[in-house]
Amino acid sequence: MSKNAKKVSDSELARFFLEKVEKDAIIPELFNLFGFDCLVRCTIDPNKLDGLIQQFEKSNFSDCETLSSIIGLIRQGKSTSDKQEKDLLGEIKDYVTEHLTEDISIESIAEVLHISYYYICHFFKQQTGLTLSAFRNQKRIENAIRMLIDTDEKISDIAALCGFNNVSYFTEIFTKSTLLSPTAFKTKNKNACFHPFYSYEDMLLTAKLGSVKFLEPPSSQLLTHDIATYSVHEPDEQFEFLHESAIMEYGGVLYASWYNCPKRELQGYTPICGKRSYNGGQTWTDIEIIADDKSGKILFCPPVYGVCHGKLYMLVNEMVAPDHIHAMDLYVLDNATDQFKFLWSRPIPFKLNTNVVTLPNGKLILPGRIAELDGFPNTPAVLISDSGNMDAEWRLIKVVENGDLPDGKKLVHPEVSILCSGKILYMFCRNDQRRVPLVYISKDFGESWSDAFAHDIPYVSSKIYGGMLSNGRNFLVANTYEFDRSKLVIYFSEIGTMHFEKHMVLFDRETSNMQGVTACHYPAAVESDGKLYVIATKNYEGSHRGAILFVIDLQDIELTALQ
Numbered sequence: 001m002s003k004n005a006k007k008v009s010d011s012e013l014a015r016f017f018l019e020k021v022e023k024d025a026i027i028p029e030l031f032n033l034f035g036f037d038c039l040v041r042c043t044i045d046p047n048k049l050d051g052l053i054q055q056f057e058k059s060n061f062s063d064c065e066t067l068s069s070i071i072g073l074i075r076q077g078k079s080t081s082d083k084q085e086k087d088l089l090g091e092i093k094d095y096v097t098e099h100l101t102e103d104i105s106i107e108s109i110a111e112v113l114h115i116s117y118y119y120i121c122h123f124f125k126q127q128t129g130l131t132l133s134a135f136r137n138q139k140r141i142e143n144a145i146r147m148l149i150d151t152d153e154k155i156s157d158i159a160a161l162c163g164f165n166n167v168s169y170f171t172e173i174f175t176k177s178t179l180l181s182p183t184a185f186k187t188k189n190k191n192a193c194f195h196p197f198y199s200y201e202d203m204l205l206t207a208k209l210g211s212v213k214f215l216e217p218p219s220s221q222l223l224t225h226d227i228a229t230y231s232v233h234e235p236d237e238q239f240e241f242l243h244e245s246a247i248m249e250y251g252g253v254l255y256a257s258w259y260n261c262p263k264r265e266l267q268g269y270t271p272i273c274g275k276r277s278y279n280g281g282q283t284w285t286d287i288e289i290i291a292d293d294k295s296g297k298i299l300f301c302p303p304v305y306g307v308c309h310g311k312l313y314m315l316v317n318e319m320v321a322p323d324h325i326h327a328m329d330l331y332v333l334d335n336a337t338d339q340f341k342f343l344w345s346r347p348i349p350f351k352l353n354t355n356v357v358t359l360p361n362g363k364l365i366l367p368g369r370i371a372e373l374d375g376f377p378n379t380p381a382v383l384i385s386d387s388g389n390m391d392a393e394w395r396l397i398k399v400v401e402n403g404d405l406p407d408g409k410k411l412v413h414p415e416v417s418i419l420c421s422g423k424i425l426y427m428f429c430r431n432d433q434r435r436v437p438l439v440y441i442s443k444d445f446g447e448s449w450s451d452a453f454a455h456d457i458p459y460v461s462s463k464i465y466g467g468m469l470s471n472g473r474n475f476l477v478a479n480t481y482e483f484d485r486s487k488l489v490i491y492f493s494e495i496g497t498m499h500f501e502k503h504m505v506l507f508d509r510e511t512s513n514m515q516g517v518t519a520c521h522y523p524a525a526v527e528s529d530g531k532l533y534v535i536a537t538k539n540y541e542g543s544h545r546g547a548i549l550f551v552i553d554l555q556d557i558e559l560t561a562l563q
Contacts, residue, residue: 010075014067023061027053027070031122034074046116049073053118089127092120096136100143101163106132138200140164141177145203148186149194155182178207193456197435197481201407205434205454208406212439212453214493214500223492223504225557229514230281232256232535232547239273241265242545244302244463246355247535249528250312250333254281256535257290257303257314258547265543266322270299272314274340281533281549290340291316291329298326306356306364306390313390314340315366317352323413324374325349330391343391350396351377354417354465354524359425362388365446367416367427370398378403380414380429382446399427399440399449406452409433418446419466419474421498428464428476435460435483457491457500462521465534469527469554472496477506477523477534485521486510488536490552504557506534506550516540520548530555 008016017026052073056066095109109132110117124132140162147158156167164170174182185207192211194203233242239260248255257274261267271292275284291300299319306313311332318327328348331340353368364385371377380399385392403411412432419426425446429438437459441450457476462485464478474497477490486509491500507520519539526533534550 010068010072011064013071014064017067018062018064026061026067027056027118028122030071030074031119032126045073046110046114046119049116050110050118053116085127088115088123092124092132093135096132097139100136100139101161103163103165136163137173138177141174142198142200142203144170144174144182145178145185146194148182149189149192158182178204180207192454195435195437195456195458197458197460197483199435201409202435205405205407205409205436209436209438209452209454212441212455214491214498215456216499221502223502223557225504225553227504227506228551228553230283230549230551232275232277232281232284232549233258233273233287234546235540235544238262240544242273242547243537244522245535245537245547246303246305246314246524247526247533247549248305248307248312248355249526249533250307253278254526254528254533255305255312256284256547256549257305258537259299259301259303263543266299266301266319269294269296270301272300272303272316274303280529280531281551288339290314290331291342302352304352304355304366306366308356308358308364308388308390311390313356315352315356315390317350318345320374323351323376325351325371325377326374328352332391347373348383348394348396349373349375349377350381350383351415353415353463355526356390357418357420358388359420359445360423361445363445364388364390365418365425366394367418369403369414369416370396378411378414380411380416380427380440382418382427384446397446397449400452405431405434407434414438415463416440417464417466417476419476420468421474422496426466426498428459428466428478430459430461430463430478432461461485463523465523465525467525467527469532471554471558474498474500475525475532476500477525479519479521485519485539488520488523490534492557504552507536507538514538514548517548527554 021029052066052070056063107117110120144158144162147153159167159170178185189207192206194206240263241261242258245256245258254277257272259270260273261270272290273287274290275287277284300316301319303314303316314331316329317325318329320326327345328350329345330343332343334341349371351369357365359365366383369377370379370381379402382397383394385394410433413430415430416427425442427440431438436454437457438452439455440452458480459478461483462479466476468474472495474493475490479485480487480489488507489503489505491503493500509518517538518541520536522537524535532552532554536548538546538548
């Protein structure tokens with residue numbers, strides 16, 4: 001109907017709506033029918049529109065002439081873009097947030113922003129699923145949660161400071177939102193970390209989880225040691241897109257690999273490519289194709305390495321669509337030919353995430369996520385090689401039964417990384433549905449896992465990579481704070497502990513001298529000969545992506561900053 005709506009008169013359309021549409025749905029359906037044409041506020045008089053709608057309501061939604069006038073006025077609006085819709089939504093949210101403590105009516109907000117009252121209610125609900133009043137209460141509860149956790153203010157004072165004039169009403173809304181009274185919430189979550197970037201939903205999820213603090217006492221030192229950086233691969237005419245790099249040292253040589261695409265992620269020809277460096281990452285060989293399907297029907301992603309019994313292995317995924325896993329393939333470096341040789345392909349719908357970890361009991365463990373064959377994997381899991389051999393059978397253990405979070409939402413892209421500290425495994429998990437950093441813990445080398453814990457390392461929106469250095473320090477590297485992945489940070493622990501006391505910024509777009517690079521993400525790392533080599537995807541303006549290597553001299557750090 002929307003294609004032909006302009007061909008009928010206002011009166012004809014009004015009669016149709018009165019005959020075919022439920023009374024209370026007429027105005028919302030009109031807004032839907034004409035998209036957001038009335039979004040450009042300069043072309044519509046919001047007071048006139050609201051007056052007509054009020055007149056229509058008083059007629060018990062039966063006045064055809066008034067409805068015809070409403071339709072005529074709405075049709076005067078100019079068509080708008082997605083950006084204008086996004087800008088308007090942001091403008092409304094900003095205004096509400098800036099005036100949280102004031103008792104401002106929705107009518108007043110609409111008047112200040114020069115928007116129809118009826119339209120702002122419709123638009124906001126359609127865009128967010130919330131009424132403006134519910135959104136305002138959410139923002140007030142967010143502030144209240146932070147004050148409950150971070151201050152010793154009285155409940156009555158917190159209520160007033162957050163815009164609730166009545167403490168009983170505040171307690172009612174808070175309890176309905178969190179299922180706990182303000183006092184009970186404060187007691188239960190006294191050790192929880194509520195990161196500055198948390199949304200209302202993130203806070204509620206954190207309150208449902210247990211908490212682990214890896215930065216307690218707080219990380220006190222930012223390491224400023226110089227870091228060498230080298231380009232591993234740049235976008236070129238053949239491959240403009242590169243992603244999910246892996247790195248390994250074997251026989252004094254650095255091996256790096258990733259998946260490439262001609263222009264866009266996981267579209268078209270998608271091979272596993274690799275390079276080698278014989279001088280600590282300063283220069284790299286020409287690109288080599290390790291696995292591919294020329295037809296583009298099978299996509300390859302991502303590579304991970306494992307060294308076992310003196311041999312270098314590579315595992316890769318076959319996919320029939322982005323992240324829809326079809327098989328897992330194993331390759332080994334043939335010392336005679338110095339090329340990776342295909343060993344086997346098995347129909348295991350397991351999305352690979354990070355390199356193979358050798359456990360203290362001699363077994364191998366591989367972190368990732370599982371799904372049905374050719375399905376999208378959202379359930380964190382591990383594969384274990386009981387024999388300790390790469391080319392043997394791998395046993396699957398789900399870290400959780402499914403990809404559900406305690407608040408009913410699904411994990412999305414739960415890429416995981418395992419850090420083995422003593423006899424305990426820590427599985428750090430990316431969490432796209434909610435921005436709550438997650439960790440699962442195993443005390444039996446991966447045979448069973450705890451429920452998810454929230455933690456205080458501010459890693460968001462990207463893959464996390466962890467490991468133990470030869471000096472006994474653990475490290476974790478990922479993107480922090482910024483959802484656009486513009487800051488890549490590595491944390492180091494005290495020797496033999498999981499207390500991460502120092503951190504180092506590898507990349508910060510605001511201060512970087514890398515010309516045109518807007519983000520660094522998807523890190524992987526390997527230690528060799530006193531250095532930690534961290535490879536990452538680097539984004540250029542547009543969709544072009546390459547690979548970069550950060551080389552951290554661990555001896556210099558030990559002598560200067562970590563003492």
